[in-house]
Amino acid sequence: MGFKPSEKPTTRKHKRGLWSPEEDQRLRDYLLRYGISCWSSVPSNAGLQRNGKSCRLRWINYLRPGLKRGMFSSQEEDMILTLHKNLGNKWSQIAKQLPGRTDNEIKNYWHSYLKKRPAKSDDTVINIQSNSTNFCSTMDSVCSLNPTTNRVVLGIDLDSIQNEFQMPSIEQRENPENLLPRCFFSDWLTTDNNSIAQNSEISGKQDEDFLQCFQYNEGHVEIGNNLQDNMLDLPFTFLDQNTVGSCFNGLSAGNAVYSGF
DNA sequence: AAACAGTTCAACCGCGTCTGG
DNA sequence: GCCAGACGCGGTTGAACTGTT
Structure with a gap:
């Protein structure tokens, strides 16, 4: 924090310190x-x-909604270790691979725990590929590997998502007057830079389309293949883009659904 | 119980990058 | 191209907490 609350100068324009x-x-x-x-x-x-x-x-x-509090799972630890080995102190890049975690949180965790931990074998990614168990759990979602397609599957409990992000109910969706507040999916689903646009099978789609695809596929999105080769270049694909509903048709222009955070 | 040491983590700082005029 | 303001990131700080003596 770098300050003492009791020493707050009265002339300081902005309040500092812990938030009430x-x-x-x-x-x-x-x-x-x-x-x-x-x-x-x-x-x-x-x-x-x-x-x-x-x-x-x-x-x-x-x-920010969607943040996951509490201890890191061993799977998350492994991901951090793997990503840190590849990326170094690129905390924001690492955080993008861990839904619900912030760069600050990961950075703190690294300095507090992982840095001091004896080095483990670095076959985490291989382990991910070698079985289909979940490797990334978040609030109400899990990431797992589809052994058939060799793609990462992000599965999310839509009820919890709707509650957490105040998504509209079916009835609300059918009423264009019911506009969503901004929802906050960017760190759940985006990968680094423009990899979605560049690599995705939905290249060229707009943000809303992307979220639509996500939402009405029973919360399952496959987010890439060949994980072992390059975890940071994960093209998104969708299991079934035709199941997209008209869930966000009611959104007005400029009412960003998930981007911008 | 008190003092001290070590740890955690929220928040700040400074700098680099981006963007619009 | 230049500049200023906004933004984003990584490093750092120190209050609060926890453990140890």
Whole structure:
């Protein structure tokens, strides 16, 4: 934190230090309602004495829906070790491969636990490929390897997703007046850079299409093949794009569904 | 029970990159 | 091309917590 709360200068423009529950609530309410256009304007609009940077960090690391709290599973540990071996301290890149975890969280975990741990054999990825057990569990989702297709399958409990992300019910979906708040799938489903657009079988599709494909495939998305070769270049594919519903047809233009976070 | 040491993790800082004028 | 503001990332800090003596 780098400060002592008791030493807060009264002349400081922005409040610093730990966030109070009231501040969290203000920020959460504001962002869920209006989304993010410009972080620097968020504090004043939300009635906070923080700076935009602090708000952004608080949101990303703590308030953002879909974050997974608590201990890392052994599978997650293995993934971090494998990815860190390949990437080094590219925490944001590593975090993208671990749904629900933040770069800060992973970085802390690395420095607190993994760095001190004796090196394990580095066949984690091979182990992933050699059996079909889940290797990545998150809030209500699991990643596993489809041994037939040799692709990673992300399976998600749609009920929990709907609750967590305030997705519309079937009835709500049919009513275009019911617009979603922004949902926050970017770190669940995106891979690095533009790999989706570049490599995906849905190249060229827009964000909404992507999410539509995801949602109405019973929560299953295959996210790549040849995992062993390059975990960071995972093209997305969809098990069945035809099962997409009209779930997000009610979204108005500019009402980003999952991107931008 | 108190003092000290070690650990955890939320938050800050600084810098590089991106973007729009 | 230049500049300023915004954003994103990795490194660092230190309060709070936990364990040990």
